[in-house]
Amino acid sequence: MVGRGVLKGMWLVLREFLSTYPLGRMVLRVTGQPAGNRLVTVQYPDEKQQHAERFRYFPFLVYDQTPDNLRCVACKICEQECPPQCIHIVGPAKDEQGRPLKVHGRTYPVEFDIDTSICMSCRICVDVCPFDAIEMDNQYEMSSTERFGEMAFNKEKLLKSNEYFQQIKPTEASVVDQRLEAKKPKPAPTQPPTPPSAA
Numbered sequence: 001m002v003g004r005g006v007l008k009g010m011w012l013v014l015r016e017f018l019s020t021y022p023l024g025r026m027v028l029r030v031t032g033q034p035a036g037n038r039l040v041t042v043q044y045p046d047e048k049q050q051h052a053e054r055f056r057y058f059p060f061l062v063y064d065q066t067p068d069n070l071r072c073v074a075c076k077i078c079e080q081e082c083p084p085q086c087i088h089i090v091g092p093a094k095d096e097q098g099r100p101l102k103v104h105g106r107t108y109p110v111e112f113d114i115d116t117s118i119c120m121s122c123r124i125c126v127d128v129c130p131f132d133a134i135e136m137d138n139q140y141e142m143s144s145t146e147r148f149g150e151m152a153f154n155k156e157k158l159l160k161s162n163e164y165f166q167q168i169k170p171t172e173a174s175v176v177d178q179r180l181e182a183k184k185p186k187p188a189p190t191q192p193p194t195p196p197s198a199a
């Protein structure tokens with residue numbers, strides 16, 4: 001029949017529409033139609049949906065204990081791999097031989113910026129980081145009317161504690177914690193005291 005497909009499509013749209021309301025679902029059940037348990041519009045911001053742990057938005061930099069103990073060593077791998085090139089890192093100063101200057105035996109980024117107005121939340125920076133220094137946040141309430149001042153995150157704004165990471169993504173953080181623990185140098189086994197030789 002000509003137009004049958006159109007009518008079928010319209011019925012599907014009507015059924016989906018009805019199933020988003022409690023009364024509509026009741027009508028569908030009474031008429032023997034599948035009503036399902038459809039998503040309904042949440043009255044945001046008064047109501048907020050609980051997101052799955054894997055939900056991600058923009059990256060943040062992880063630190064242990066205190067913000068000056070950030071894990072990032074400014075290797076710049078994430079900067080090179082970020083598809084839209086929205087990461088900007090300034091590494092440490094260099095000595096006369098061109099070697100990066102270290103503090104407490106390691107390097108730190110002097111600047112670390114992410115332009116979140118360009119970031120596409122792909123998570124590639126997290127996957128390529130050899131130091132588990134960058135993770136994906138689930139904070140999404142960050143709208144702004146100011147393009148550069150608010151959306152370009154500098155190092156201070158990007159830094160968040162490992163406790164925060166454990167809180168928002170407990171499963172992933174636990175895997176990372178175990179991996180970092182396994183990488184820690186093990187203390188050398190203590191030698192048993194040598195017995196005194198007989199005279």
Ligand code: SF4
Pocket residue numbers: 059081082083084085086087114118119120121122123124125126
């Ligand atoms: S999530 Fe993707 S786009 Fe955003 S900073 Fe990381 S690599 Fe770049």
Ligand code: SF4
Pocket residue numbers: 071072073074075076077078079089128129130131132133134
């Ligand atoms: S976040 Fe990771 S990959 Fe990016 S510069 Fe720091 S240590 Fe390197």
